[in-house]
Amino acid sequence: xxxxxxxxxxxxxxxxxxxxxxxxxxxxxxxxxxxxxxxxxxxxxxxxxxxxxxxxxxxxxxxxxxxxxxxxxxxxxxxxxxxxxxxxxxxxxxxxxxxxxxxxxxxxxxxxxxxxxxxxxxxxxxxxxxxxxxxxxxxxxxxxxxxxxxxxxxxxxxxxxxxxxxxxxxxxxxxxxxxxxxxxxxxxxxxxxxxxxxxxxxxxxxxxxxxxxxxxxxxxxxxxxxxxxxxxxxxxxxxxxxxxxxxxxxxxxxxxxxxxxxxxxxxxxxxxxxxxxxxxxxxxxxxxxxxxxxxxxxxxxxxxxxxxxxxxxxxxxxxxxxxxxxxxxxxxxxxxxxxxxxxxxxxxxxxxxxxxxxxxxxxxxxxxxxxxxxxxxxxxxxxxxxxxxxxxxxxxxxx
Amino acid sequence: xxxxxxxxxxxxxxxxxxxxxxxxxxxxxxxxxxxxxxxxxxxxxxxxxxxxxxxxxxxxxxxxxxxxxxxxxxxxxxxxxxxxxxxxxxxxxxxxxxxxxxxxxxxxxxxxxxxxxxxxxxxxxxxxxxxxxxxxxxxxxxxxxxxxxxxxxxxxxxxxxxxxxxxxxxxxxxxxxxxxxxxxxxxxxxxxxxxxxxxxxxxxxxxxxxxxxxxxxxxxxxxxxxxxxxxxxxxxxxxxxxxxxxxxxxxxxxxxxxxxxxxxxxxxxxxxxxxxxxxxxxxxxxxxxxxxxxxxxxxxxxxxxxxxxxxxxxxxxxxxxxxxxxxxxxxxxxxxxxxxxxxxxxxxxxxxxxxxxxxxxxxxxxxxxxxxxxxxxxxxxxxxxxxxxxxxxxxxxxxxxxxxxxxxxxxxxxxxxxxxxxxxxxxxxxxxxxxxxxxxxxxxxxxxxxxxxxxxxxxxxxxxxxxxxxxxxxxxxxxxxxxxxxxxxxxxxxxxxxxxxxxxxxxxxxxxxxxxxxxxxxxxxxxx
Numbered sequence: 001x002x003x004x005x006x007x008x009x010x011x012x013x014x015x016x017x018x019x020x021x022x023x024x025x026x027x028x029x030x031x032x033x034x035x036x037x038x039x040x041x042x043x044x045x046x047x048x049x050x051x052x053x054x055x056x057x058x059x060x061x062x063x064x065x066x067x068x069x070x071x072x073x074x075x076x077x078x079x080x081x082x083x084x085x086x087x088x089x090x091x092x093x094x095x096x097x098x099x100x101x102x103x104x105x106x107x108x109x110x111x112x113x114x115x116x117x118x119x120x121x122x123x124x125x126x127x128x129x130x131x132x133x134x135x136x137x138x139x140x141x142x143x144x145x146x147x148x149x150x151x152x153x154x155x156x157x158x159x160x161x162x163x164x165x166x167x168x169x170x171x172x173x174x175x176x177x178x179x180x181x182x183x184x185x186x187x188x189x190x191x192x193x194x195x196x197x198x199x200x201x202x203x204x205x206x207x208x209x210x211x212x213x214x215x216x217x218x219x220x221x222x223x224x225x226x227x228x229x230x231x232x233x234x235x236x237x238x239x240x241x242x243x244x245x246x247x248x249x250x251x252x253x254x255x256x257x258x259x260x261x262x263x264x265x266x267x268x269x270x271x272x273x274x275x276x277x278x279x280x281x282x283x284x285x286x287x288x289x290x291x292x293x294x295x296x297x298x299x300x301x302x303x304x305x306x307x308x309x310x311x312x313x314x315x316x317x318x319x320x321x322x323x324x325x326x327x328x329x330x331x332x333x334x335x336x337x338x339x340x341x342x343x344x345x346x347x348x349x350x351x352x353x354x355x356x357x358x359x360x361x362x363x364x365x366x367x368x369x370x371x372x373x374x375x376x377x378x379x380x381x382x383x384x385x386x387x388x389x390x391x392x393x394x395x396x397x398x399x
Numbered sequence: 400x401x402x403x404x405x406x407x408x409x410x411x412x413x414x415x416x417x418x419x420x421x422x423x424x425x426x427x428x429x430x431x432x433x434x435x436x437x438x439x440x441x442x443x444x445x446x447x448x449x450x451x452x453x454x455x456x457x458x459x460x461x462x463x464x465x466x467x468x469x470x471x472x473x474x475x476x477x478x479x480x481x482x483x484x485x486x487x488x489x490x491x492x493x494x495x496x497x498x499x500x501x502x503x504x505x506x507x508x509x510x511x512x513x514x515x516x517x518x519x520x521x522x523x524x525x526x527x528x529x530x531x532x533x534x535x536x537x538x539x540x541x542x543x544x545x546x547x548x549x550x551x552x553x554x555x556x557x558x559x560x561x562x563x564x565x566x567x568x569x570x571x572x573x574x575x576x577x578x579x580x581x582x583x584x585x586x587x588x589x590x591x592x593x594x595x596x597x598x599x600x601x602x603x604x605x606x607x608x609x610x611x612x613x614x615x616x617x618x619x620x621x622x623x624x625x626x627x628x629x630x631x632x633x634x635x636x637x638x639x640x641x642x643x644x645x646x647x648x649x650x651x652x653x654x655x656x657x658x659x660x661x662x663x664x665x666x667x668x669x670x671x672x673x674x675x676x677x678x679x680x681x682x683x684x685x686x687x688x689x690x691x692x693x694x695x696x697x698x699x700x701x702x703x704x705x706x707x708x709x710x711x712x713x714x715x716x717x718x719x720x721x722x723x724x725x726x727x728x729x730x731x732x733x734x735x736x737x738x739x740x741x742x743x744x745x746x747x748x749x750x751x752x753x754x755x756x757x758x759x760x761x762x763x764x765x766x767x768x769x770x771x772x773x774x775x776x777x778x779x780x781x782x783x784x785x786x787x788x789x790x791x792x793x794x795x796x797x798x799x800x801x802x803x804x805x806x807x808x809x810x811x812x813x814x815x816x817x818x819x820x821x822x823x824x825x826x827x828x829x830x831x832x833x834x835x836x837x838x839x840x841x842x843x844x845x846x847x848x849x850x851x852x853x854x855x856x857x858x859x860x861x862x863x864x865x866x867x868x869x870x871x872x873x874x875x876x877x878x879x880x881x882x883x884x885x886x887x888x889x890x891x892x893x894x895x896x897x898x899x900x901x902x903x904x905x906x907x908x909x910x911x912x913x914x915x916x917x918x919x920x921x922x923x924x925x926x927x
Contacts, residue, residue, distance in 0.1 A: 061513055061516075061517050062513075064468065064509035064510075064512060064513065065509060065510070065513075067468060067469075067472065067509065068501070068505050068506050068509040068510075070472065071471075071472055071475060071501050071505055072498070072501035072502060072505065072506070074472075074475055074476055074479075074497075074501075075475065075494070075497040075498035075499075075500065075501035075502075076498050076501070077494075078475075078478070078479070078486070078490055078493070078494030078497055078498060079490075079494035079495045079497065079498035079499075080494075080498070082486060082487065082490025082491055082494050083487060083490070085478075085479045085483075085486050085490055085494065086479060086483040086484070086486040086487035086490060087483070087487075088479070089476055089478075089479025089480045089483060089486075090479055090480060090481070090482075090483025090484075090486070090886035090888070091483070093480055093886070093888055093892055093896075094892070096476060096479070096480050097480060097896045097899070100472060100473050100476055101899060101900070101903065103469065103472055104469045104470065104472070104473060104900075104903055104907075105903065106469075107465050107466070107468055107469030108465045108466055108469060108907050108910070108911070110465070111461060111462055111464075111465040112462075112465075112910055112911075112914060115462075115914045115917070115918075116914070116917050117913045117914055117916075117917040118910055118913070118914055119906070119909055119910040119913050119914075120906070120910060161484060161887045162483060162886070162887070163887070164888075172888075172889055172891075172892060174888065174892060351490070351491045351494065351495075351570075351571075352491050352561075352563070352570040352571065354561075354570065354571055354572060354574075355491050355492075355494075355495055355570065355571045358495060358571065358574045359495060359498060359499075362495075362498070362499050362502060362503075363502070365502050365503060366502060369502060369506050369507075372507075372510060373506065373510050376510050376511065376513060376514055376530075379514060379518065379521065379522050379526065380513060380514065380517065380518060380521055380522075382521075383520075383521050390520070393520065394924065395454065395519050395520065
């Protein structure tokens with residue numbers, strides 16, 4: 001039985017598509033901004049106080065944007081796909097709670113770690129940043145992995161309650177099973193998490209190479225390049241596993257023209273999605289991969305410091321494609337392996353037509369927001385990279 | 400605490416997050432503008448001392464900003480993690496303002512914070528000043544959208560205009576109505592003016608602390624002058640808009656105002672209890688209002704005047720709201736619950752008929768669900784069965800569940816109001832002293848200002864408790880009971896996350912205070 005209404009209004013459907021594109025773009029931008037999380041796992045490359053503060057100050061001026069993108073990602077999902085908000089956050093409780101916890105620890109660490117009388121000591125705040133960089137990335141990656149492998153939930157259409165798993169009493173995994181239930185794609189989810197972590201770490205390195213004065217910190221830059229090279233191997237392995245999974249696994253599918261929206265498992269679904277719409281998703285994915293790898297090679301293996309820009313653009317494109325093939329072409333973006341018909345699609349989980357229309361008007365502000373973010377970014381970078389002098393200057397609010 | 404249910408633990412977790420978050424929010428709202436004031440003076444005069452003043456207060460602002468921002472994100476996501484049924488049922492309405500907040504306000508706040516904090520030597524003076532102002536405007540706009548969302552929870556006017564019977568959820572019909580609802584607007588003005596007052600008292604108090612120690616005297620005098628002026632205007636506005644807020648609450652959430660005033664038996668010319676201690680009795684055990692108090696000192700007629708704008712206007716008490724009052728057209732809870740239960744039955748019948756493909760039965764159930772049960776053609780008002788669906792939950796339950804507990808709401812509301820009056824007095828005194836040039840010499844005033852520093856935090860926390868405990872037992876007043884809103888999840892999970900966040904908040908809160916005290920102890924660099 002299909003538990004949710006089918007959208008029969010064409011305008012409503014196009015709005016749902018529009019908002020899934022916005023979610024995809026926000027997802028892509030969030031992946032770009034995870035260079036902050038990735039950079040936080042590179043403190044070990046600093047061998048003295050000044051080098052460490054160079055890393056702290058470079059990342060510490062950008063963490064708010066990652067945070068804000070995550071908040072907007074949540075807000076956009078809440079407004080546009082409220083049933084996803086309810087099912088995923090309420091269902092995969094522990095996954096989201098641990099992600100939130102990791103972000104709370106991150107937020108204060110930059111501001112507090114080099115302040116006098118900070119109670120916990122610098123080392124603990126550095127650990128918090130590591131924790132955020134590793135745990136949050138692995139969990140977010142695994143959570144995105146479940147967009148393809150599915151989750152263990154069903155929905156009661158009368159009570160509107162989410163029933164997650166089988167356990168009703170005591171302490172439950174509530175979402176963390178995605179990392180240990182190998183029968184339902186844990187290997188894929190974990191690989192996705194490792195992939196996201198490695199990609200973020202490499203981006204973090206590329207960012208630091210760009211943002212820290214290469215002449216003043218030559219040894220630090222060399223060490224960061226060394227880490228990028230090692231991490232690139234991990235990334236390639238994880239990428240191959242994820243691509244193998246995507247192309248060989250059975251995917252969740254429904255007919256967007258069928259009023260009942262019956263969900264079935266279909267072989268080669270995600271390959272089909274990549275080749276849909278004139279193979280544009282596949283082309284975008286390949287362009288994204290090439291840009292990303294180009295960025296890694298020019299700055300990670302070469303001497304350029306501009307690799308972050310092509311790698312950044314690459315990961316935005318890759319992120320967009322991930323969400324596009326997860327939610328378009330008759331694909332439930334949040335499938336349930338416990339009850340296929342409880343799976344969430346952009347059609348059965350969206351806000352009302354009126355709400356989406358209102359939000360579509362509001363979304364006109366997005367280009368302006370992006371414009372001023374880019375302007376501010378330019379203003380902050382136009383006078384060159386972070387130098388020792390700036391770090392030592394008490395007027396620069398250096399961390 | 401073993402007897403606490405999952406719902407109560409989820410409420411405790413949300414309340415803890417909200418209160419902890421709310422330690423930082425008002426400070427950000429006010430301090431962002433105070434920093435912008437100081438910087439404006441610096442840019443206008445070009446004097447280094449004003450730059451020092453700006454950077455000192457900005458440093459304190461930044462220390463708070465990080466923790467405020469981070470706890471805000473938990474708040475947003477807890478609507479999904481712990482209140483997923485709520486998110487499902489009202490997400491179509493409630494999610495929109497949150498998303499708008501992200502797009503319009505939050506990015507502005509975070510983006511321009513980067514220039515304001517780190518751009519002193521990277522951008523021109525003009526760009527930096529504009530960024531500081533945009534940071535303040537972004538913070539305040541952020542509050543606007545959050546309070547629009549909260550305003551809907553307090554007074555979901557016409558929420559059922561489009562109750563979608565097919566998916567059992569509320570859907571937005573008029574975005575402008577959502578934005579312009581008076582409850583949300585006065586709430587926004589009340590909260591931001593509380594934030595301005597709080598930040599002003601902080602600056603005034605720290606300045607007074609330096610003067611008492613004979614340190615950083617010029618810095619302290621200048622800071623105190625700006626704080627006294629901003630605080631005086633803000634605290635007076637806070638009281639005026641607080642009165643408007645109380646009027647809106649009286650007319651939209653009668654159980655909240657009755658609990659806040661310990662009014663069990665409604666009356667014309669209702670008084671306000673200036674000082675007293677309510678016994679927090681069950682409504683059924685109270686026959687007269689005097690029975691419900693250990694002691695009280697009243698100001699006659701004041702509740703009717705403030706809440707209903709009439710000396711002898713009638714204000715219903717908790718007993719009237721439970722037992723009904725025919726004379727004033729108040730239905731008893733039993734009747735509301737009966738009709739609400741019928742609405743739930745109609746809704747169920749509709750879905751069963753739909754599943755069975757019985758069109759005729761579907762139409763009948765739908766007609767019953769939306770049928771009008773009361774109307775007043777003169778006023779153009781009508782009440783449909785579906786409007787009362789939330790009351791169906793209370794059928795056969797203890798009637799005292801329908802109103803919030805009297806004692807905490809009374810104490811929090813009255814403490815907040817008393818503190819508000821103290822702040823006005825303090826700022827009048829401080830402003831006169833600043834104008835006369837005697838602030839630096841008035842030891843008593845300085846001591847009182849220092850002692851007052853924690854008070855606005857108590858005031859804002861109590862204000863929030865009044866609003867949120869006073870709204871109980873509803874998440875959306877009169878529509879969605881709290882007990883029906885939570886995520887069905889085993890208790891142990893919520894207990895575990897409660898203590899996980901409690902530990903983090905306590906440790907980070909202590910760290911924040913120690914860093915803050917250290918910065919205050921060192922004082923501004925370059926100040927005299």
